[in-house]
Amino acid sequence: MTSTEAGSPAPGIRVVIVDDHAIFRSGLKADLDPNIIVAGEAGTVEEAVAVIAAVRPDVVLLDVHLPGGLGGGGRDVLAGSAPLLGSTRFLALSVSDAAEDVVSVIRAGARGYVTKTISGAEISDAVRRVAGGDAVFSPRLAGFVLDAFGTAPADIADDELDRLSARELEVMRLIARGYSYKEVAKELFISIKTVETHVSAVLRKLQLSSRHELTRWAAERRLL
Amino acid sequence: MTTAVSRPPLVRGGDRVIAGVCTGLARHLGWPVRMVRLGMVAAALAGGAGVVFYAWLWIMVPTADESAKRNARQPASPIAPAVSAPFAAPPTTATSPAATPQAASAAAGAVPADSWRNRVTGVRYGKEILLGAGLLLAAGILIARVLGVDVPLGTLIPVAAILGGAAIAWMQLDETRRAGLVDKTKADQAGGWARLAAGLALVVAGVLVMVSGSGSWEQTWLALLSSVAVLGGVALVLLPWGLKFWRDLETERAGRVRATERAEIAAHLHDSVLQTLALIQRRAGNETDVVRLARAQERELRGWLYRDPGKDAGQLSEGINAAAAEVEDSLGHAVEVVTVGDCAMSERREALVQAAREAMLNAARHGGGAVSVYLEVTDDAAEVFVKDRGPGFDPDAVPADRLGVRESIVGRMNRHGGTATITSSPDGTEVRLRLPLSAVASAAAASNSNGEARL
Numbered sequence: 001m002t003s004t005e006a007g008s009p010a011p012g013i014r015v016v017i018v019d020d021h022a023i024f025r026s027g028l029k030a031d032l033d034p035n036i037i038v039a040g041e042a043g044t045v046e047e048a049v050a051v052i053a054a055v056r057p058d059v060v061l062l063d064v065h066l067p068g069g070l071g072g073g074g075r076d077v078l079a080g081s082a083p084l085l086g087s088t089r090f091l092a093l094s095v096s097d098a099a100e101d102v103v104s105v106i107r108a109g110a111r112g113y114v115t116k117t118i119s120g121a122e123i124s125d126a127v128r129r130v131a132g133g134d135a136v137f138s139p140r141l142a143g144f145v146l147d148a149f150g151t152a153p154a155d156i157a158d159d160e161l162d163r164l165s166a167r168e169l170e171v172m173r174l175i176a177r178g179y180s181y182k183e184v185a186k187e188l189f190i191s192i193k194t195v196e197t198h199v200s201a202v203l204r205k206l207q208l209s210s211r212h213e214l215t216r217w218a219a220e221r222r223l224l
Numbered sequence: 225m226t227t228a229v230s231r232p233p234l235v236r237g238g239d240r241v242i243a244g245v246c247t248g249l250a251r252h253l254g255w256p257v258r259m260v261r262l263g264m265v266a267a268a269l270a271g272g273a274g275v276v277f278y279a280w281l282w283i284m285v286p287t288a289d290e291s292a293k294r295n296a297r298q299p300a301s302p303i304a305p306a307v308s309a310p311f312a313a314p315p316t317t318a319t320s321p322a323a324t325p326q327a328a329s330a331a332a333g334a335v336p337a338d339s340w341r342n343r344v345t346g347v348r349y350g351k352e353i354l355l356g357a358g359l360l361l362a363a364g365i366l367i368a369r370v371l372g373v374d375v376p377l378g379t380l381i382p383v384a385a386i387l388g389g390a391a392i393a394w395m396q397l398d399e400t401r402r403a404g405l406v407d408k409t410k411a412d413q414a415g416g417w418a419r420l421a422a423g424l425a426l427v428v429a430g431v432l433v434m435v436s437g438s439g440s441w442e443q444t445w446l447a448l449l450s451s452v453a454v455l456g457g458v459a460l461v462l463l464p465w466g467l468k469f470w471r472d473l474e475t476e477r478a479g480r481v482r483a484t485e486r487a488e489i490a491a492h493l494h495d496s497v498l499q500t501l502a503l504i505q506r507r508a509g510n511e512t513d514v515v516r517l518a519r520a521q522e523r524e525l526r527g528w529l530y531r532d533p534g535k536d537a538g539q540l541s542e543g544i545n546a547a548a549a550e551v552e553d554s555l556g557h558a559v560e561v562v563t564v565g566d567c568a569m570s571e572r573r574e575a576l577v578q579a580a581r582e583a584m585l586n587a588a589r590h591g592g593g594a595v596s597v598y599l600e601v602t603d604d605a606a607e608v609f610v611k612d613r614g615p616g617f618d619p620d621a622v623p624a625d626r627l628g629v630r631e632s633i634v635g636r637m638n639r640h641g642g643t644a645t646i647t648s649s650p651d652g653t654e655v656r657l658r659l660p661l662s663a664v665a666s667a668a669a670a671s672n673s674n675g676e677a678r679l
Contacts, residue, residue, distance in 0.1 A: 055446060139596055139598070140560070143562035143598070147564050151564065151565065173598075175600040176562045176598045176600075177609040177654070178560070178596020178598065178609075178611040
């Protein structure tokens with residue numbers, strides 16, 4: 001694996017854009033890098049599940065708020081595409097940066113979360129990263145993670161899933177401060193690959209942890 | 225005397241002996257309450273006409289609260305009716321002395337007996353007079369019997385029992401309606417149920433005795449059994465209807481709440497988003513203006529949609545967010561704020577906000593790309609990081625006359641016992657502000673600030 005920021009694993013990444021606004025879909029299509037191929041589009045939960053099953057893309061750009069399904073929006077698409085989660089990765093997109101939206105799609109299986117206001121280059125970069133198996137954390141998502149897991153590092157005796165290690169906390173803090181992965185690596189004197197490993201570990205904890213504080217934190221924000 | 229035009233609405237008042245009918249009537253007509261009460265008693269003695277009139281008014285005339293709720297059309301927020309109702313009663317001089325103890329007792333969740341006592345003292349011996357009148361009436365009847373006048377006691381006692389029971393139960397209805405707005409404590413409910421049961425028992429006993437003609441116990445039991453059986457049958461038939469009616473009522477209430485919410489949302493969107501869209505259309509030519517407007521509107525809408533209701537006002541994160549919003553508005557430059565943890569505002573923390581604001585202004589002015597602001601509050605300290613992606617600068621090469629960095633950021637933090645470090649590279653500049661929160665740290669900070677102030 002190379003250590004370049006956009007270590008493109010394949011010449012062309014096939015993506016499906018799921019968003020109920022046609023204007024946004026076409027705008028995003030125009031913004032994406034030329035080596036990202038839009039293989040399909042969908043505007044509702046049902047359409048999305050069908051298109052994803054038929055096209056089997058590398059990455060799905062998934063809007064959090066979608067009509068149809070059980071009313072859960074992006075979460076329903078993830079639930080409907082559960083068998084494909086091994087081969088197809090989901091990157092959540094939203095105009096909302098409310099905690100409940102972000103955390104619920106991540107816990108449903110999305111590999112990353114970006115807001116719709118970021119530039120085309122940044123989205124393309126995020127798509128490549130997710131396609132490569134890494135997680136994409138926006139500063140705000142990192143903030144939520146720090147809020148949910150607390151800012152104290154884990155003791156060794158603690159359940160591994162329930163706390164972040166000191167290194168993971170450092171990485172999350174730097175991301176919350178607006179650092180890119182490259183800047184994080186430089187700041188901590190580690191390789192980008194190590195940063196990606198830490199971020200993936202945090203993502204896994206966020207998805208799997210049943211930590212008391214996390215559930216309470218989520219309940220306070222009516223996530224559960 | 226008031227004229228017909230300025231006559232207050234006919235509502236039952238809070239200053240009440242039985243149900244507040246006389247008070248309401250007196251206020252509506254502009255007569256003294258005492259006169260109305262005496263008149264009502266006189267009418268009651270005249271073949272019971274007063275009693276019938278009183279009962280009719282009791283049923284037909286709403287209380288001040290109910291009338292206020294009915295008239296409150298499209299309240300500004302869903303909580304408006306609950307909030308405004310207690311204050312909606314017209315504040316006349318007649319109500320104010322009596323209304324205060326009532327409100328106090330209701331707010332304290334007092335048992336009905338307490339509010340009862342309050343009311344009695346509020347109406348200065350009204351109850352005693354009523355009781356005396358009743359005793360006098362009983363004495364009169366007894367004397368009449370002794371004198372040989374034939375009084376149909378067998379009918380009078382049950383009728384009195386029925387009336388008394390009904391009065392107790394109805395008063396209970398009024399009471400719960402009034403208290404239900406304020407609070408629902410268990411003591412209140414228990415007392416309410418006891419009163420309802422007592423009233424019901426009195427009425428049933430009265431009816432039984434009247435129907436069975438004050439006969440033997442055997443007959444009375446039989447009548448009781450058959451009436452219970454009949455009541456059970458009627459209840460069985462009417463229960464589904466009642467349930468359906470109740471559900472309809474609930475649905476309608478939920479619908480009304482939704483309509484209120486919808487009205488609130490519509491009002492908000494109209495005031496904010498539609499106005500901004502109109503402004504954007506007018507200024508479509510100026511890109512910076514459009515971006516600034518869109519950004520400000522987005523922030524406002526976001527704050528309205530996702531505000532954390534559990535969060536108290538006057539928190540440090542709010543100060544940082546407000547400072548970021550100010551910078552965004554004045555310079556038209558996006559500032560992304562992420563906060564973790566929070567604490568209450570204080571003078572020293574205000575200094576932290578001011579220093580952060582200065583850092584954001586610098587970042588937005590000289591840096592490129594989005595400005596990232598991160599606030600983290602732990603038990604020991606509050607830290608703020610302001611990062612931009614500009615070309616960077618050498619902090620040591622800043623001319624001495626440029627007060628921005630040296631005085632407003634570093635100096636201010638030092639004076640308040642905090643620290644400020646600035647790191648700059650060609651990738652961007654980051655300002656790190658740290659303010660210790662603990663008491664020991666602030667004591668050390670105080671001595672430190674003295675030294676700094678002299679510099």
